[in-house]
Amino acid sequence: MKERLPLQALIGALAAEQLIDGAAADRGRELTGQMYAIQPWYVRTMVGFGAWLASLLLVGFIASFGFAVEGSHVVIGLALAAGSVFLRRRYETDFYVQSALAVSLAGQLMFALGVAELLDWDQPEAIVLAMLSLAALMFVAFPDRIHRVLMVLIVSGSFVVLVYLWKFNWLVPVLGPFFAAALVVLQSTQGSWYEADRGGLVRPLQSGLMLSSFGCLLLSAVYILPELHLRFVFYPRPWISTLLLGALLLYVAGDAWRSLLAADSKTGRITVYALLVGIAAAAWAAPGILLALVVALLGARSGNHVLAGAGVVFLAVFLAAFFYGIETTLLVKSMTLVATGIVILVARWLMLRSLFPSSGGLHDA
Amino acid sequence: MPGGLSSRDRINSRIRSGDNVLQRAGEANLSESEVPASHANVQQLAAELGLSRAAYRRAVELAGFTADRADWRRYIDYFLMAAGVLLIVAGVAAFFAWNWADLGRVQKFALIQGGVLLAVLVACRRGLDTIPGRATLLAAGGLVGVLLAYFGQTYQTGADPYGLFLGWAILILPWALVGRQAGLWMLLLALANLAFVMYWTQVLNPPAGWWELATLLGPLVWLGFTVMDSELASCLFAINVLALLAWELLAAWRRPTWMRGRWFPRAAAALALATVVAPTIAIIFVASLGERLYMSLLSPALFVVTTTACLWHYRRRHIDLPILTCCLTGGILVLTSLAVRYVLGDALTMLLLALFLVGQVAAASWWLRGVARDAEALR
Numbered sequence: 001m002k003e004r005l006p007l008q009a010l011i012g013a014l015a016a017e018q019l020i021d022g023a024a025a026d027r028g029r030e031l032t033g034q035m036y037a038i039q040p041w042y043v044r045t046m047v048g049f050g051a052w053l054a055s056l057l058l059v060g061f062i063a064s065f066g067f068a069v070e071g072s073h074v075v076i077g078l079a080l081a082a083g084s085v086f087l088r089r090r091y092e093t094d095f096y097v098q099s100a101l102a103v104s105l106a107g108q109l110m111f112a113l114g115v116a117e118l119l120d121w122d123q124p125e126a127i128v129l130a131m132l133s134l135a136a137l138m139f140v141a142f143p144d145r146i147h148r149v150l151m152v153l154i155v156s157g158s159f160v161v162l163v164y165l166w167k168f169n170w171l172v173p174v175l176g177p178f179f180a181a182a183l184v185v186l187q188s189t190q191g192s193w194y195e196a197d198r199g200g201l202v203r204p205l206q207s208g209l210m211l212s213s214f215g216c217l218l219l220s221a222v223y224i225l226p227e228l229h230l231r232f233v234f235y236p237r238p239w240i241s242t243l244l245l246g247a248l249l250l251y252v253a254g255d256a257w258r259s260l261l262a263a264d265s266k267t268g269r270i271t272v273y274a275l276l277v278g279i280a281a282a283a284w285a286a287p288g289i290l291l292a293l294v295v296a297l298l299g300a301r302s303g304n305h306v307l308a309g310a311g312v313v314f315l316a317v318f319l320a321a322f323f324y325g326i327e328t329t330l331l332v333k334s335m336t337l338v339a340t341g342i343v344i345l346v347a348r349w350l351m352l353r354s355l356f357p358s359s360g361g362l363h364d365a
Numbered sequence: 366m367p368g369g370l371s372s373r374d375r376i377n378s379r380i381r382s383g384d385n386v387l388q389r390a391g392e393a394n395l396s397e398s399e400v401p402a403s404h405a406n407v408q409q410l411a412a413e414l415g416l417s418r419a420a421y422r423r424a425v426e427l428a429g430f431t432a433d434r435a436d437w438r439r440y441i442d443y444f445l446m447a448a449g450v451l452l453i454v455a456g457v458a459a460f461f462a463w464n465w466a467d468l469g470r471v472q473k474f475a476l477i478q479g480g481v482l483l484a485v486l487v488a489c490r491r492g493l494d495t496i497p498g499r500a501t502l503l504a505a506g507g508l509v510g511v512l513l514a515y516f517g518q519t520y521q522t523g524a525d526p527y528g529l530f531l532g533w534a535i536l537i538l539p540w541a542l543v544g545r546q547a548g549l550w551m552l553l554l555a556l557a558n559l560a561f562v563m564y565w566t567q568v569l570n571p572p573a574g575w576w577e578l579a580t581l582l583g584p585l586v587w588l589g590f591t592v593m594d595s596e597l598a599s600c601l602f603a604i605n606v607l608a609l610l611a612w613e614l615l616a617a618w619r620r621p622t623w624m625r626g627r628w629f630p631r632a633a634a635a636l637a638l639a640t641v642v643a644p645t646i647a648i649i650f651v652a653s654l655g656e657r658l659y660m661s662l663l664s665p666a667l668f669v670v671t672t673t674a675c676l677w678h679y680r681r682r683h684i685d686l687p688i689l690t691c692c693l694t695g696g697i698l699v700l701t702s703l704a705v706r707y708v709l710g711d712a713l714t715m716l717l718l719a720l721f722l723v724g725q726v727a728a729a730s731w732w733l734r735g736v737a738r739d740a741e742a743l744r
Contacts, residue, residue: 004403009402010427014420014427019417019420042686046694194411323455330462337456338452338456338460340456341452344449345446356438
């Protein structure tokens with residue numbers, strides 16, 4: 001494993017190359033001090049637990065004033081959401097951060113309940129749209145990474161629910177690849193976001209889009225008991241997702257491995273792309289495999305081990321859900337698993353020969 | 366700005382709030398100059414400073430995030446190897462699952478016992494001081510349980526289920542003694558707890574009436590209900606406290622390398638505290654219903670004594686922040702439960718309770734900060 005450069009040394013190097021000024025270097029060193037002296041996770045958990053409980057008690061106290069007037073929960077919910085934004089922007093300590101988080105979520109829930117009460121619970125589309133709109137607003141207004149990830153999940157989850165409510169089920173196989181494509185674009189343009197001082201938005205947006213795409217593709221592995229005789233199709237035409245994710249995989253892999261393939265190595269290029277097309281074809285009925293590979297490749301390309309690990313974990317989860325759900329015997333499942341495993345080992349051998357033809361591959365760096 | 370306060374204001378507010386003085390006592394011994402340029406840290410730096418595209422690109426290069434040829438070879442090699450092997454192993458497991466009903470008893474026993482033997486052989490071959498060796502010995506310990514479960518299923522002797530866990534614990538005890546790893550001791554402790562719970566609830570004091578319904582709701586729910594029996598919870602407390610004391614005394618006396626890790630004593634302390642905090646809270650609420658339900662003042666008394674002893678020892682003799690945090694969390698839970706039981710009424714009392722809780726958490730956090738500062742000064 002590579003040895004990590006100390007953060008202060010990196011700041012010093014950027015200052016020496018005049019890529020940052022002295023004031024920015026000083027701020028960077030102060031930030032290193034923050035990272036050094038961060039509270040241990042178990043203390044933060046205790047503080048967070050206490051903050052959530054206290055905030056919910058406080059919300060209960062405030063909400064008790066709204067019971068007399070119908071629809072007042074809309075106003076109280078919005079007031080709590082606004083209050084949480086103020087609290088979060090004003091204070092940075094763990095207790096206030098967690099309190100603000102709890103108050104924001106409680107406020108948004110209260111807002112949604114208030115809208116539902118006003119509409120007599122008759123128009124679920126309007127309720128979901130209201131939730132989606134408030135979550136989108138809170139994503140920008142509330143400056144906290146975890147909160148922003150939750151807001152992205154609420155927005156994407158609400159959108160999926162709307163798609164089902166409006167009976168646009170044909171759109172479902174496009175959503176997962178769309179979120180994944182947005183993730184790829186965000187990762188490629190990350191530097192522009194930091195330059196425009198929008199860095200606080202990009203990381204949570206990436207995490208939220210990744211989780212949203214995982215959620216959408218897991219829908220394709222949902223197993224509905226035949227005895228229920230349900231005509232509802234959760235995920236029509238999964239091959240659409242396979243085609244879109246296959247194209248995304250070719251783009252990401254091609255971009256990532258451009259440096260590994262010599263410009264005149266036509267055979268190497270053909271072999272690699274043929275293998276990728278073969279993987280996409282093998283995953284025809286299981287598009288989640290391609291998504292997992294896209295995310296893992298993005299993580300490997302950018303040195304983001306968390307992203308790469310998330311891709312690997314999703315691969316395991318998706319495969320488990322997929323194989324549990326398909327209607328074949330255990331014997332067929334076992335044969336499919338063993339055959340796929342052998343194909344992957346052969347693909348590994350071919351890839352290493354094509355991309356790293358010299359015998360001492362590790363010395364090729 | 367979408368971030369609200371400017372980057373500088375945010376950093377300054379953090380410094381003023383005193384949030385920067387609590388350090389990870391007893392964990393990674395990093396100095397400020399050693400904070401790594403990890404992916405998360407560099408992204409945070411870029412966001413806080415608003416780095417230009419050129420500066421961000423250069424920071425990524427300097428931090429070594431861009432994968433080179435050797436990295437790609439390693440990723441492709443390891444990932445595809447792991448994926449291929451795991452899929453084949455899963456396929457083999459599925460094949461045996463398909464075939465299981467048709468296999469004879471001897472074949473089934475041979476498979477499980479073969480797994481145990483293979484794991485032990487690998488552990489011996491790799492060495493008990495290596496990670497693979499320890500992992501396979503732990504796996505062998507787990508497979509012994511599978512073997513005993515299948516034995517009990519095949520030869521229905523009518524023995525009580527606690528015998529499975531007791532037998533399992535006895536059989537893996539020699540491995541725990543020679544294994545030089547906390548994992549096997551943790552497994553042993555878990556088995557001791559389970560065996561005792563089973564023995565108490567099935568032989569000594571079987572629950573009657575509506576308590577029996579808890580067993581239908583699944584093993585975890587049933588386990589949760591067992592702490593309502595204050596006497597049982599106190600016995601479990603004794604088991605876990607003895608384990609904690611034994612570990613701390615041996616570690617202090619012999620100082621073996623493999624006992625330097627703190628996760629076993631922390632887990633034992635957390636279990637011990639859970640077995641006194643949960644029944645104490647149950648007494649506070651259930652006593653209001655006028656039912657005795659095996660309640661006694663033993664658990665609250667043990668809670669007070671244990672918390673006091675842990676706070677003294679792990680503050681004065683051997684600073685351990687996680688255990689101190691567990692003690693304070695237990696204390697907050699009990700005090701808040703008392704407040705809810707005797708104060709909660711109208712909406713105003715919710716506000717009072719919220720303030721009370723805020724005060725407790727703030728005080729606990731402030732105290733822990735002081736302890737961590739002292740621990741850092743001692744190092």
